[in-house]
Amino acid sequence: MNAVGRQVSRSGSTAHHHRQYSDNFIDASLHGKWLQSANLSQDFGVGARGSRSSRSLLSSNPGTPPLYSRSSSLRRNEDDQASHGLFGSGLLDLHSFDTELLPQVSSNQYDEYSSLHQPVRGGSFVSEPYVSSDKLNDHILPENNLLRSSIADKERVNNVAKIKVVVRKRPLNRKEIAKKEQDIITIEPNSSFLTVHETKLKVDLTEYVEKHEFVFDAVLNESVSNDEVYSETVQPIVPLIFNRTKATCFAYGQTGSGKTYTMQPLPLKASQDILRLMHHTYQNQGFQLFVSFFEIYGGKLFDLLNDRRKLCMREDGKQQVCIVGLQEYKVSNVETIRELIELGNATRSTGTTGANEESSRSHAILQLAIKRSVDGKDSKPARLIGKLSFIDLAGSERGADTTDNDKQTRMEGAEINKSLLALKECIRALDNDQGHIPFRGSKLTEVLRDSFVGDSRTVMISCISPGSGSCEHTLNTLRYADRVKSLSKGNSSKKDLMSSSLNIRDSTTFPLSSLSMAESNFENNMDETANEKKNFLRPKRTNREASPPINVDCTDGGWCDGNLAESLYSGAYKQQKGFLQDPVSKDSDYSADHNVLEKPSRMSINKVETSQISDIEDKHRAEIQLEGRELQEFDTTNLHLENDLNALLKRKIW
Numbered sequence: 001m002n003a004v005g006r007q008v009s010r011s012g013s014t015a016h017h018h019r020q021y022s023d024n025f026i027d028a029s030l031h032g033k034w035l036q037s038a039n040l041s042q043d044f045g046v047g048a049r050g051s052r053s054s055r056s057l058l059s060s061n062p063g064t065p066p067l068y069s070r071s072s073s074l075r076r077n078e079d080d081q082a083s084h085g086l087f088g089s090g091l092l093d094l095h096s097f098d099t100e101l102l103p104q105v106s107s108n109q110y111d112e113y114s115s116l117h118q119p120v121r122g123g124s125f126v127s128e129p130y131v132s133s134d135k136l137n138d139h140i141l142p143e144n145n146l147l148r149s150s151i152a153d154k155e156r157v158n159n160v161a162k163i164k165v166v167v168r169k170r171p172l173n174r175k176e177i178a179k180k181e182q183d184i185i186t187i188e189p190n191s192s193f194l195t196v197h198e199t200k201l202k203v204d205l206t207e208y209v210e211k212h213e214f215v216f217d218a219v220l221n222e223s224v225s226n227d228e229v230y231s232e233t234v235q236p237i238v239p240l241i242f243n244r245t246k247a248t249c250f251a252y253g254q255t256g257s258g259k260t261y262t263m264q265p266l267p268l269k270a271s272q273d274i275l276r277l278m279h280h281t282y283q284n285q286g287f288q289l290f291v292s293f294f295e296i297y298g299g300k301l302f303d304l305l306n307d308r309r310k311l312c313m314r315e316d317g318k319q320q321v322c323i324v325g326l327q328e329y330k331v332s333n334v335e336t337i338r339e340l341i342e343l344g345n346a347t348r349s350t351g352t353t354g355a356n357e358e359s360s361r362s363h364a365i366l367q368l369a370i371k372r373s374v375d376g377k378d379s380k381p382a383r384l385i386g387k388l389s390f391i392d393l394a395g396s397e398r399g400a401d402t403t404d405n406d407k408q409t410r411m412e413g414a415e416i417n418k419s420l421l422a423l424k425e426c427i428r429a430l431d432n433d434q435g436h437i438p439f440r441g442s443k444l445t446e447v448l449r450d451s452f453v454g455d456s457r458t459v460m461i462s463c464i465s466p467g468s469g470s471c472e473h474t475l476n477t478l479r480y481a482d483r484v485k486s487l488s489k490g491n492s493s494k495k496d497l498m499s500s501s502l503n504i505r506d507s508t509t510f511p512l513s514s515l516s517m518a519e520s521n522f523e524n525n526m527d528e529t530a531n532e533k534k535n536f537l538r539p540k541r542t543n544r545e546a547s548p549p550i551n552v553d554c555t556d557g558g559w560c561d562g563n564l565a566e567s568l569y570s571g572a573y574k575q576q577k578g579f580l581q582d583p584v585s586k587d588s589d590y591s592a593d594h595n596v597l598e599k600p601s602r603m604s605i606n607k608v609e610t611s612q613i614s615d616i617e618d619k620h621r622a623e624i625q626l627e628g629r630e631l632q633e634f635d636t637t638n639l640h641l642e643n644d645l646n647a648l649l650k651r652k653i654w
């Protein structure tokens with residue numbers, strides 16, 4: 001496989017197709033950066049039972065403080081207490097300075113983890129065992145090996161790429177099949193190559209198919225299970241969070257493309273691995289696991305594990321972000337975590353869009369925090385060691401998809417698109433030597449601030465719909481994913497911007513009939529995935545309220561105060577309707593952060609005319625500048641103006 005050039009022309013083919021290589025792929029192939037891992041997970045049997053319990057938990061009066069003792073298993077586990085007293089209101093400690101240096105973990109401890117793993121898929125990465133072949137034989141390391149172990153650990157952490165981009169294709173759904181849509185995505189078996197077959201019309205109205213080829217770190221087809229998705233994405237970074245890494249995994253893509261389906265099982269699987277490590281590898285080392293789950297809806301934060309109580313985000317003098325009032329639950333078994341996740345999912349805001357009847361209208365953020373108590377006891381608050389954040393982004397949609405939606409849906413869409421734009425900018429800056437990350441572009445990026453700095457890892461799962469009707473969205477998603485990768489510092493060809501942006505559309509007349517209509521229908525294909533779907537079924541809750549029934553008044557004195565619960569429960573809640581002013585709304589400092597474009601440093605593509613390259617570069621530069629300006633303008637524009645809403649909704653986010 002050509003790991004150098006990004007454009008491939010296939011011999012024998014009448015056309016040259018553009019193949020877009022994700023740089024990380026190249027990196028990974030050459031250096032084995034991403035670790036092969038395997039199907040450690042098991043079915044937790046999350047199914048029907050969970051949904052029931054979620055519903056029963058939800059049935060409480062939203063105006064009253066949550067009675068978590070309602071959950072039998074929560075009651076059962078004495079260990080599983082909220083970080084500040086029994087389910088008391090806590091403070092998500094996002095402070096990176098609040099981390100503690102760990103005693104070094106020996107290589108054989110990693111061995112234990114890695115030995116549980118076997119490669120799932122062959123093609124994408126050069127398989128690199130998690131522990132080097134000269135692993136230490138003894139279970140107890142001699143003193144003089146500690147340094148070596150420490151270096152090895154560091155290397156291991158460094159060997160996991162900063163950004164990994166994975167694409168997941170879902171099967172055609174019933175609607176698409178009924179509309180006789182074709183499956184326009186082909187994925188080469190055991191490879192990371194993906195081709196989009198776009199049907200186009202010539203000027204004489206004859207149809208032809210244009211191929212767009214991409215390469216990513218991993219490409220998962222419709223038959224890939226959620227277990228395999230986990231193995232490919234999150235599992236390799238689980239051990240890193242014991243080593244002071246903050247990792248973020250998020251799914252993005254068009255509404256209805258499978259983001260929620262993909263994201264929902266991941267935290268549970270990760271929790272199981274984390275607990276396994278805690279109970280075996282890191283036994284008696286004082287590690288604790290905490291779970292929190294909140295959503296960002298309409299630019300505001302709501303605690304999904306606390307009856308959607310409104311949360312305040314504050315920043316201290318050191319620009320550390322605190323989420324005041326967020327419940328964090330100390331957990332020690334998978335069963336409890338499952339219940340919490342189900343509770344959060346059930347509480348999440350969903351609505352109906354043109355493309356998805358049960359569309360997520362909020363960004364849901366589930367965080368697994370590893371903390372460690374200094375003395376191994378609970379007398380002192382545990383300190384944050386590492387964190388794994390899972391983000392199920394709200395579906396992106398454009399104006400064209402929202403014509404039949406009401407104003408509220410369009411408002412939601414505008415807000416969603418605004419934060420997706422901001423996220424895009426942060427990811428660009430993240431690994432790109434930019435001194436300043438534009439966190440303040442949105443609430444989403446603000447709360448993720450600490451995940452973008454320091455030793456961080458990001459996994460992006462690009463979800464795509466296979467139907468011909470989604471072609472434009474799919475191409476946008478894939479181009480965005482490719483672009484993020486190509487701008488990454490960690491990649492040797494990060495400056496190869498033009499290769500990423502070169503969608504040189506050589507095309508060939510290609511009879512449509514030769515494209516195989518996807519035979520697999522949604523149900524036939526779904527033995528396993530249907531089960532998973534059932535297991536992680538999101539209970540229907542069409543919550544279109546603009547704000548939760550309860551609002552928390554955050555007084556200035558209250559923030560970052562561990563005793564906030566008391567003040568909250570002592571009547572500081574107010575019944576309110578409609579959007580509420582965010583007490584910590586900040587001016588955007590976005591303007592300074594746009595328009596960053598690396599100049600291409602090397603010409604890896606020979607077949608493209610120089611003039612074409614510079615034309616396309618110019619176009620991209622102009623696009624980025626335009627995007628920056630638009631976001632800036634949007635930030636300062638009144639959301640209520642219909643025209644502005646429409647303008648933003650029409651923006652292509654991906």
Ligand SMILES: Nc1ncnc2c1ncn2[C@@H]1O[C@H](COP(=O)(O)OP(=O)(O)OP(=O)(O)O)[C@@H](O)[C@H]1O
Binds near residue numbers: 169171260529
């Ligand atoms: N890989 C898959 N296998 C089987 N079914 C899938 C898969 N991906 C998605 N689906 C199904 O497609 C539908 C839409 O998926 P999902 O709700 O996850 O989309 P989404 O991208 O989260 O949408 P939105 O952004 O609007 O919330 C669901 O019914 C889901 O079960």
